[in-house]
Amino acid sequence: MSVYRSPAMSCRSRSLPEGHRISLAPLCLTCHSRGSVTLRSTNVRDFPIVRTNFLHDQDLANLANGLEVSRRICAAPSLARYLNCESLPGPRVGHDRKAIEDYVRSGAKTALHPTSTCAMGPEASAVVDLKLRVRGVEALRVVDGSVIPKVPRGNTTAPIIMIAEKAANMIQG
Numbered sequence: 001m002s003v004y005r006s007p008a009m010s011c012r013s014r015s016l017p018e019g020h021r022i023s024l025a026p027l028c029l030t031c032h033s034r035g036s037v038t039l040r041s042t043n044v045r046d047f048p049i050v051r052t053n054f055l056h057d058q059d060l061a062n063l064a065n066g067l068e069v070s071r072r073i074c075a076a077p078s079l080a081r082y083l084n085c086e087s088l089p090g091p092r093v094g095h096d097r098k099a100i101e102d103y104v105r106s107g108a109k110t111a112l113h114p115t116s117t118c119a120m121g122p123e124a125s126a127v128v129d130l131k132l133r134v135r136g137v138e139a140l141r142v143v144d145g146s147v148i149p150k151v152p153r154g155n156t157t158a159p160i161i162m163i164a165e166k167a168a169n170m171i172q173g
C-alpha cells in the first residue's frame with residue numbers, strides 16, 4: 001500500500017510518476033487474518049486447498065488508518081510545501097472512510113510471509129510437538145515455516161533457518 005506524492009507528476013496519470021517523489025507504505029505487521037491449508041481429498045496427487053482469507057476487518061482497518069496517517073503526514077506544512085500532487089491513491093480516492101477501505105481492498109498486497117499452517121505447541125491439538133514431531137505419526141517431523149506458532153511480524157527466512165539448524169541438532173540427538 002503506497003501513497004506517492006510527486007511535484008513532477010500529473011495527478012491524472014495512473015502510471016508511476018517520473019522525477020522526484022516520495023512514497024509511504026503502510027504495512028500491517030500484526031496480522032489478524034488467518035488462512036488455512038487443508039487436504040482436498042485422500043489422493044496425494046491432489047493439490048491442497050489453500051485459503052488465504054486476507055483482510056480480516058482489523059487488518060483492513062489498520063491499513064486504512066495507515067493510509068489516512070500517510071496522507072496527514074504528507075499534508076503537514078513542513079512536507080506539503082515540497083509536494084503538489086498525490087499520484088497514489090490519487091484524487092480519485094476521496095477522504096471518506098469507505099473510499100479508502102475500497103482502495104485498500106483493491107490495492108493491498110501480501111508480503112509473502114505466510115507461516116503457521118502446522119503450528120508447533122505443547123498442547124495435544126498442536127500438529128507438531130516441541131521437537132517438531134507430527135503427533136500420531138511415527139518418525140515424521142515438519143521443519144519449515146509452517147511450524148512457527150504465530151505469523152511473525154518480521155521477515156521469515158532467518159527464523160526458518162534457525163528452526164532448521166535446531167531441528168538438525170534435535171535429530172542428531
Ligand SMILES: Cc1cc2nc3c(=O)[nH]c(=O)nc-3n(C[C@H](O)[C@H](O)[C@H](O)COP(=O)(O)OP(=O)(O)OC[C@H]3O[C@@H](n4cnc5c(N)ncnc54)[C@H](O)[C@@H]3O)c2cc1C
Nearest residue numbers: 111112113114115143144145146154155156157158159160
Ligand atoms: C517473492 C518472495 C519474496 C520473499 N522475500 C523475503 C525476504 O526478503 N526476506 C525474508 O526473510 N523472507 C522472504 N520471503 C519469505 C521466505 O522466502 C519464506 O517464508 C521461506 O522461504 C519459507 O521457507 P520454508 O522452508 O517454510 O518453505 P520453502 O522455502 O517454500 O521450502 C519448501 C520446500 O519444500 C519443497 N517441497 C514442496 N513440496 C514438496 C514435496 N511434496 N516433497 C518434497 N519437497 C517438497 C519445495 O520445493 C521447497 O524447496 C519471500 C517469499 C517470497 C515468495
